[in-house]
Amino acid sequence: MGAPLVVRVGRGLQLTEIGQVLAQHADAIFSAMRAADQEVSSAVAQRGGLVRLVTFQSSCVTLVPQAIERLAATDPDVRVTVAQAEPVEARRQIRAGEADLGLLCNWDNEPLPEGEETMLRLDLMTDRRFVVMHEDHRLAGRATIDLAELADDSWVMESFRDRFTAACASLGFTPRVVATVDDVLAVEALVAAGLGVTLMSELSLHTHLSPGLVCRPLNNWPLRRTYLLLWPDRAQVAAVTATLRAIRAAARNLTAAGRAMGGLVDTDS
Numbered sequence: 001m002g003a004p005l006v007v008r009v010g011r012g013l014q015l016t017e018i019g020q021v022l023a024q025h026a027d028a029i030f031s032a033m034r035a036a037d038q039e040v041s042s043a044v045a046q047r048g049g050l051v052r053l054v055t056f057q058s059s060c061v062t063l064v065p066q067a068i069e070r071l072a073a074t075d076p077d078v079r080v081t082v083a084q085a086e087p088v089e090a091r092r093q094i095r096a097g098e099a100d101l102g103l104l105c106n107w108d109n110e111p112l113p114e115g116e117e118t119m120l121r122l123d124l125m126t127d128r129r130f131v132v133m134h135e136d137h138r139l140a141g142r143a144t145i146d147l148a149e150l151a152d153d154s155w156v157m158e159s160f161r162d163r164f165t166a167a168c169a170s171l172g173f174t175p176r177v178v179a180t181v182d183d184v185l186a187v188e189a190l191v192a193a194g195l196g197v198t199l200m201s202e203l204s205l206h207t208h209l210s211p212g213l214v215c216r217p218l219n220n221w222p223l224r225r226t227y228l229l230l231w232p233d234r235a236q237v238a239a240v241t242a243t244l245r246a247i248r249a250a251a252r253n254l255t256a257a258g259r260a261m262g263g264l265v266d267t268d269s
Helices: 018-042 057-061 063-074 087-096 162-170 184-192 232-237 236-257
Strands: 007-010 014-015 049-055 078-085 103-105 119-129 130-132 154-157 178-182 197-201 213-217 224-230
Touching: 014 018, 014 119, 018 232, 049 063, 049 087, 049 224, 049 236, 057 063, 057 078, 057 184, 057 232, 063 236, 078 236, 087 103, 087 154, 103 178, 103 236, 119 236, 154 184, 162 232, 184 197, 184 213, 224 232, 224 236
Parallel strands: 049 078, 049 103, 154 178
Antiparallel strands: 007 014, 103 224, 119 224, 130 197, 130 213
């Protein structure tokens, strides 16, 4: 590079200013190399190839199955593997090259997550947060519900619930969580049995709601944004391009169906 990249500090090494500049580009450089390797492999396989997708829970029962069905019809040589992960872990896998494509989500009042500045982000849709309760619940007849109105209820919640806990604290109460479950059907089954109430994304409820349950929009809660995340070079790989098309088509289909319910806003550009 024409200049020292590291200097010795005690028994260790430290990046020089030039080394730090180079390190900032390292992820993109390695991504381009991996993309080139995958594109060559795809060409050899007559436009087929493997796409490693990492995604969040509710998309696994909505967006992803529809996308895979479309892909099977339009690009049968493309193979997709699916791994479920929280956004922080999914983002790490994409940056490290352990996944080719990510379906992620964040809240529309949050800044751009750290580490996405140099990556390609494609918005798909937004959805709302819903209160899910037994049909006999005292608030089941309401059109919308405030979180404060549920201060005395028991809750069935997922493991990752920091935002929920913080929102309850800001309203002056600590939620009584009686079950921690990360499976959507298990959550619904426990709520239907009368164990408590829960919060679920509109995307989860779009395809399934157990008998005996009702869902109502939660007031004063930010919209959740669902988007695709990948290295720009990956978008040039034929198999990844085909998968992107299938996911975006599935998102448009879900959005069109969701408009009749007054939700699921399309943000695909």
